[in-house]
Amino acid sequence: MAQANDPFVSFKGVQKSYDGETLVVKNLNLDIAAGEFLTMLGPSGSGKTTCLMMLAGFETATHGDIELGGRPINNIPPHKRGIGMVFQNYALFPHMTVGENLAFPLNVRNMAKADVEDKVRSILDMVQMLAFIDRKPAQLSGGQQQRIALARALVFNPDLVLMDEPLGALDKQLREHMQYEIKHIHENLGVTVVYVTHDQSEALTMSNRIAVFDDGVIQQLADPVTLYEKPENSFVAQFIGENNQMLGTVQSISSGISTVKLDSGHIVRALAVNVSEVGSRTTLSVRPERCSISVRKSKEMSVLDARIEELIYLGDHIRCRMKVAGDDQFIVKVPNTSGQLGLEIGAVLQVGWQNNDCRALDFNKPI
Amino acid sequence: MADSHIAPLEPITAADGTPLKKKLAQALFRSKVRAVSLVVPLFAFVMVSFVIPIFALMWQGVYNERFSKYTPNLTEQLTSWDGLTEPDEALFAALVADLVVAKKERTIGRIATRVNQEYPGTRSLFTSTARKAKKLTPPFKESVIKVNKKWAKIEVWRAMKLTSQNLTPAFYATALDGRYTVDQGFVQQNENRQIYVTLFWRTFMISASVMGLCLLLGYPVAYLLATLPLRTSNLLMIMVLLPFWTSLLVRTTAWIAILQSQGVINDLLVTFGITADDSRFSLIYNMTGTIIAMTHILLPFMILPLYSVMKTIPPSYMRAARSLGATPTRAFIKVYMPQTIPGVGAGGLLVFILAIGYYITPALVGGQDGQLISNMIAYHMQKSLNWSLAAALGGILLSGVLLLYWAYDRVVGIDNMKLG
The missing domain is CATH 1.10.3720.10 (MetI-like)
Incomplete structure (x- = not known):
């Protein structure tokens, strides 16, 4: 995503502490461009929701500035920020009808009655819920409530919309459907979206950029492709998608390729991403779908002996758990081609991958 | 598709042929009995200690037999009296007969209190007359009025007629600052007595x-x-x-x-x-x-x-x-x-x-x-x-x-x- 000249939202050295002893958010610096869909992704307790709440104005930053459209908003109360927000449990007002819920942000802005009516109808039309205008929220299904909550956050034309795990309460199928719908609404309206989730597939589906949070720090900020293909540290590699991790010590680094001696004694070669010097400990990460079985060793390939421990048939591919270099949690996704059906438990074979697909990252004991 | 929505004409039966509703009732009977038997003691307690006393007390609000119980003769005569004509000798005779018994049985106080509720200021009329009732001789009308002139007032007799009726709206009338009278039905109480x-x-x-x-x-x-x-x-x-x-x-x-x-x-x-x-x-x-x-x-x-x-x-x-x-x-x-x-x-x-x-x-x-x-x-x-x-x-x-x-x-x- 190309950065606009001036960021629309900007966190500058933001810190947040609730108890004065520990920092929930440690020195956050983040610029969000106008029209961008940015996702804050991370496990619970990683500080992502706190960041969102600071942006919305419900929490105050302990240190640092948050700017919106070039002006600091630290001292502006939430109702004057003009930010739309979708809550985890939708927070539709139960005593109002759908129509009244949607009219609420317009009425508090003293909009003329006829205009309110028009706006409410057009936004309901957009989310295809016009027929439900006189229902109470309790009479709607979870997916329908979700759409109304979305419409309510958009109806007063905010430039920025915040979403706090809005799809968390929906079932899998509906969640996927709503992901596309939110993505399309974002594309059509050109509104800036900051989205918080702990679901990585949700983040990958919708976002322009993803900020991966852990321990109050952004671990990596990148577009979905980069994040998956080129994780910069072992946490990101672990959190986004599946990966096989092996621990070892760097023996040499030459032209970006490091030679690593695994703890089991095997020697492999891997792309040096996050290793500084010879002799340092490292975590090697390789994606299961980048591994193949029964390959010959070559200059570009690393090959290790493997023993099949478990086979799970998944239709389009076979998930194959093997013991490789002393670790019996090594996963290989074998494409379901006619030649691969002879796999059986206990078979000893060779597993290999391109050196460029194996990334030498910071040392981190796998969970 | 449409057929499946049509209700079956015959009632649905269980596997052994009995109607499903009956079968369900049988199946639930035991658990119902258990549930009811758990509630029975509490229910009985509430009935005896709360519901029945309340209804008994409420019943007293419209039913009071204190007068008729102790004055059987007078009550009989008062029931046939229309409340408009002058009380005749038969009423007075019945009054004396009942007063004699009431004095002997020591129930005169209760009678007097009851009539006093209806017509304040008559308590001593009853007690003083009852003391002399034994010595009174016929014709009773004259002799009783001689004892106390108040007996000549028709209001006293009307009050007695009202109190002789066991089922009476008089107490509710009083509670609403009214009075129930023989000749006019409900009337408003005097302004200085409305509380x-x-x-x-x-x-x-x-x-x-x-x-x-x-x-x-x-x-x-x-x-x-x-x-x-x-x-x-x-x-x-x-x-x-x-x-x-x-x-x-x-x-x-x-x-x-x-x-x-x-x-x-x-x-x-x-x-x-x-x-x-x-x-x-x-x-x-x-x-x-x-x-x-x-x-x-x-x-x-x-x-x-x-x-x-x-x-x-x-x-x-x-x-x-x-x-x-x-x-x-x-x-x-x-x-x-x-x-x-x-x-x-x-x-x-x-x-x-x-x-x-x-x-x-x-x-x-x-x-x-x-x-x-x-x-x-x-x-x-x-x-x-x-x-x-x-x-x-x-x-x-x-x-x-x-x-x-x-x-x-x-x-x-x-x-x-x-x-x-």
């Missing part, structure tokens, strides 16, 4: 003010309880519940100590020069005292239902309202307050119903104009021993409460009420 309607109206007004004050004071407290951090709100909750652990009598007398004219508040006001020493406020032994003390005592009954409702309102509603552009005040009024209506309704109804029947506090701090209808009921139960009138007053109070309950159900809906 009950005013008292009912005052009870209603005091209860309504206590309810309003409780709501005004309780709402912010309940809001704090529901929104403060747990540690602080627990402390606050203990302070709310503290009055529950103190005797009602102690709390009421504490108010006397605080409010009386030589009490804490008046002393403070004098000390700070807000009021002169010789013009201290009378805060107690009047309506003000009743309202202050009752508001304090009933406040927890408003706070607790409010709190239980507010506790269920997630903070995200207020946040949503504010993110949509509402000022904190507007968000509170438009989003938060409507959701507390069930609690307001429950607390309000609870406080009102408790207040309308309140007895001990108004009795202690009410003075003259702070008395409620319940104090009058107690008076008739304990002092004047006119249980029928007390029952009639209680019946009117009960039907008033039921009427309010019905109105509340129509306006707010009883399903909307949440007590906890």
Whole structure:
């Protein structure tokens, strides 16, 4: 995503502490461009929701500035920020009808009655819920409530919309459907979206950029492709998608390729991403779908002996758990081609991958 | 597709051919018996100790056989008398016969009291005549009137005719400041003897003010309880519940100590020069005292239902309202307050119903104009021993409460009420 000249939202050295002893958010610096869909992704307790709440104005930053459209908003109360927000449990007002819920942000802005009516109808039309205008929220299904909550956050034309795990309460199928719908609404309206989730597939589906949070720090900020293909540290590699991790010590680094001696004694070669010097400990990460079985060793390939421990048939591919270099949690996704059906438990074979697909990252004991 | 929606013509049967409904009833019978047998002791207890006494007392409000029981001859004669013509010799003869027996059986006091309720000032008429009844000779009409001229008044006989009827609306008439008469039916009581309607109206007004004050004071407290951090709100909750652990009598007398004219508040006001020493406020032994003390005592009954409702309102509603552009005040009024209506309704109804029947506090701090209808009921139960009138007053109070309950159900809906 190309950065606009001036960021629309900007966190500058933001810190947040609730108890004065520990920092929930440690020195956050983040610029969000106008029209961008940015996702804050991370496990619970990683500080992502706190960041969102600071942006919305419900929490105050302990240190640092948050700017919106070039002006600091630290001292502006939430109702004057003009930010739309979708809550985890939708927070539709139960005593109002759908129509009244949607009219609420317009009425508090003293909009003329006829205009309110028009706006409410057009936004309901957009989310295809016009027929439900006189229902109470309790009479709607979870997916329908979700759409109304979305419409309510958009109806007063905010430039920025915040979403706090809005799809968390929906079932899998509906969640996927709503992901596309939110993505399309974002594309059509050109509104800036900051989205918080702990679901990585949700983040990958919708976002322009993803900020991966852990321990109050952004671990990596990148577009979905980069994040998956080129994780910069072992946490990101672990959190986004599946990966096989092996621990070892760097023996040499030459032209970006490091030679690593695994703890089991095997020697492999891997792309040096996050290793500084010879002799340092490292975590090697390789994606299961980048591994193949029964390959010959070559200059570009690393090959290790493997023993099949478990086979799970998944239709389009076979998930194959093997013991490789002393670790019996090594996963290989074998494409379901006619030649691969002879796999059986206990078979000893060779597993290999391109050196460029194996990334030498910071040392981190796998969970 | 369409066929599957047509209801089958024959009733559905279970696998063994019996109708499914019957089979289901059989299957559930045992568990029903078990459930009922668990409830029976409580049900019986409530029936014996609560429901039956209430109905028995209510029945007294319209049924009183004290007169007819002790004056069988006179009652027979009074029943055939039309109440308009002069009482004849037969009535007087029956009167003397019954008075003789009543004197001997020592039941004359009860008869006299009963007629006195209907026609005040006749008690001594009965007791004095009964003392001489044995020596009276026919013709009885003359001899009885000779004993006391009042016997010639037709009103005395009319009062006796009324009291001789066991089933009577007279007590309800009295309770509504009216009189039931033989010749005119219901008539309004003399203006200087009307007390009950005013008292009912005052009870209603005091209860309504206590309810309003409780709501005004309780709402912010309940809001704090529901929104403060747990540690602080627990402390606050203990302070709310503290009055529950103190005797009602102690709390009421504490108010006397605080409010009386030589009490804490008046002393403070004098000390700070807000009021002169010789013009201290009378805060107690009047309506003000009743309202202050009752508001304090009933406040927890408003706070607790409010709190239980507010506790269920997630903070995200207020946040949503504010993110949509509402000022904190507007968000509170438009989003938060409507959701507390069930609690307001429950607390309000609870406080009102408790207040309308309140007895001990108004009795202690009410003075003259702070008395409620319940104090009058107690008076008739304990002092004047006119249980029928007390029952009639209680019946009117009960039907008033039921009427309010019905109105509340129509306006707010009883399903909307949440007590906890």
